[in-house]
Amino acid sequence: MEELLAKAEAWIEDDPDGVTREELAGVLEAAVGGSADALADLEDRFRGFLEFGTAGLRGRIGAGPNRMNRAVVIRAAAGLARFMTDALAELGAPGPGRVVIGYDARHGSHDFALDTAAVMTAAGHEALLLPRTLPTPVLAFATRLLDADAGVMVTASHNPPQDNGYKVYLGGRIVTDEGQGAQIVPPYDAEIAARIAAIRSVESVPRAADGWQVLGEGVIDDYVARVATLGGDLAPVAARRAATRIVLTPLHGVGGETIERVLRSAGFTDLHTVVEQAEPDPDFPTVDFPNPEEKGAIDLALALASSVEADLVIANDPDADRCAVATMVDGRWTMLHGDVVGSLLGERVASMTPAGSHVLANSIVSSQQLGAIASAHGLGHANTLTGFKWIGRTPRMVFGYEEALGYCVAPELVRDKDGISAALLMADFVSELKEAGRSLSDAIDDLARAYGVYLTSQVSARYADLAEIPATMARLMASPPATLAGSPVVATDDMSQGFRGLPGTTGLHLAAESGARVIVRPSGTEPKVKAYLEVVVPVSGDDVAGAKAAAAETMEALRADVTTALGI
Template sequence: MSDVRFGTAGLRAPMGDGPGQFNTALVARASYGLATYLTENQILGPVVVGFDARHGSARFAAEAAAVLRAAGRPTLLMPRELPTPVLAFAVRQLAAAAGVMITASHNPASDNGYKVYLADGSQIAPPADAAMEAAIAAAPADVPRSDAPGELVREDLVEAYLARTVSLVPADAPRTSPRVAYTPLHGVAGATFRQAWERAGFAPYAEVAEQAAPDPDFPTVAFPNPEEPGALDLAAATAARVDADLVLAHDPDGDRCAVMIRDGDGYRALTGDEVGALLAEHLLSSGRIPPDGVLATTIVSSPLLDRIAAAHGRRCVRTLTGFKWLARVPGVAYAYEEALGYCVDPGGVRDKDGISAALLIAEMAAAVPLGERLDALAQRYGVHVSAPRSIRTDDPEQAGTALRRLRDAPPRHLAGVPVDDVQNLSAPGTGLPPTTGVRVTAGAITAVVRPSGTEPKLKIYLYVSGESPPVHPDRERAGLAEQLELAGRELCNVLVGMRESERG
């Protein structure tokens, strides 16, 4: 197991015996490596360990705590299965040296994972990850474990998280929320979100009954990822049945939030870029971001956030993908990534938090429908359209071959627009640490292709900007979407030999 590597969000793998699988031996070695890293760097304090409802998560969390205790590290175990943002909150609230969350978030039911937070409440990042990987590689074959009972985190911690989250909605904000349908996608966010929702004073929502209870088999979806086609079908059906105006969904560990709005006779899923822009404009316009507050997003997100920040006299910073980078931007007051992750309260949770984001989305929708807000953004900043896609592959070498093909033999045109630049993101000179990926630009169209850091797939991020202001926002949005659809097909023709799974 010397090849343990921390990806975008920690360690994730299919559960099973042997190297390359997620099992108690891997958890033990990872926990030994974490304890060694903390000791060698003289980082004092306890480690808090949380877990979700996936197969084996409680057992893996107990294993992690036993190894950490054996290494002489005070360890606090969360009292029950809880969303990832609660664990991220706990790290700082409890003045912990580090945090461990046993979760594979939105990955398939066969997977589990080990996510590490450091004392500042942010996910582990270079150079700490490399140092911890080295410590894991040096772990003994028989990692010591303690039989002493561990200490449980008090429920007061959950109450503190709820109080902070609910306080993000101003007392004078509209509370007559639109009709809402909600699903936790068989995950652990449902109970915590319901408490936050009710305490914030919003009207009751209609929950998707088939997906309300935690179920590690995720029986109603092919993939428990709200970005995936079909994942929100039951939510849309519930919304139609109760005549809802808005659909809210969390991924299984509650750190992501998906949104659907009415679209004719049905419902349309908003992209992460659309929700990210709506939240940014709302927070800025309502004075909740200080004058020196920085906005942040990633290199695969729409350029719209840059325009919003500039219009409000704020700075916008772009990082590599993942909140381990976004949360570390100096002075960050708001951050989002296009993969449905939003950090609206970095002072409380220095990571994406789907629960706090959902409350602010409901606050926005209670005052002005989100569709109208999107049109207002288009009138002020121009129409911006994103069209993420993904190509699943079980062969990492095949993904690498496809990226090299795109880099070495890119298309001459995207949707009829000449390609004017192809950038290898792994080469120096980009202003950011090298990362595996290729950026292709053709006029106002930009495409970034990179391997997912959490799942076996190749991700394609497409976005395009229109003229400002548009005469008919819906028509221009539809026209630009068609342009990106064509550009996406052309890129997939270059990335041959792989099976495509488009995201809605």
């Protein structure tokens, strides 16, 4: 207790931000005054420094080392600056590194980006700041385009309004292999974290008052031009594209303007954006969670699609690296699972790629259908750990995706997921189908005919108390279910020991005799435990409907088993 109070006092003393200083002083006073809630709050704020998770640092905005605030960001930037200096010196190229910094429209994002530029500049690096709030893929693109040694994107993506975050990319001279311009993985994260931990105080970190460069519009124009031409020549497809009606929503995030520019440049002129969600708003007023995966998040878009009789709905998450696709299925507007979109795009890219050494990649928690698609087209397939930081660095990749609505259709441009280029490819596909009198739903059935029905689903548990997450994992590891949807479990793997050649990760893999598969893992971006479910049913003859019904029935039983196993 004494130690905690002393830590809090020292933190307040060193915090450059008046707002968070006052906030923490209030909590401290209440804790000293005997409030148990305030004490618990204080303990949580000082549980440790925010850690690099699935996608950089992410946490609640507020005072203390376990929160997102200016003091934490300045330390993080200083640690990264130090890492860049050391890495370049080790490479025999001592001197300034180059870093590109982007930010979304969340509370604090612009300040955090400016602090990062100030720290980088004072550390002797060349800091390039994107000119305004922009999507994450534009930052990832700029990092590669400008040959930057590092990139920073201030965003908490799809998290609730109370959160913010810090995505970190490496490239330039520091990472020169396929991972150039991808988000950091071990050992870089630990090396940067060690340098952050070595920073004694914010006060000791020099910050420049100016000297960084605010980039012009050129980099954004480049991104728009390069992405818009991904689908090839416009002339032969202009008519069908113009005839395709698309509903868009950026979900109050920063993707709206860029996706509209890209789609319009590519000939999609019949665009309808959900007005209530079109402009960036850090409070995300019309949704409970600004995550297209969450129930209800894209309801306004679906309603607009019905009223304008659209052909396709595209919803981006707030930093526009994810892309949700909705289409008419059996007469109802339905959002497609990330695995379905992944298989559709994977099949499309594969059918345009000559057989050979190119690779389709997806994460281990995504559908196994992509492997079947790759082998049918004579391509390689790679499975990676969860997170685009892993998928993005796959050698010889032509397409990569993850079930969490993340797709990389142009690895030469962006080594991360990109909800805008994926939307363009999807829109092109829908316009081609429409011209032929067909729909996405028909294309999904084609996939089932070719490869079988791969039905995936997710069960997740959200926790208020973070300690319940390791407890839930431990309980599951100790007594995993013996059957899944009535079929005996034939493989139980603790993934922390390494799994199918992948580095160790916290997770449990279960496979049933029926072919059903479940992976359970803690989220690295939200206080959740996630279970990823898959059932595979072959199609006999042309009975796609029968196979789909059988898969749905098995999935229902599987969901019930997993829900029970998670104790929710």
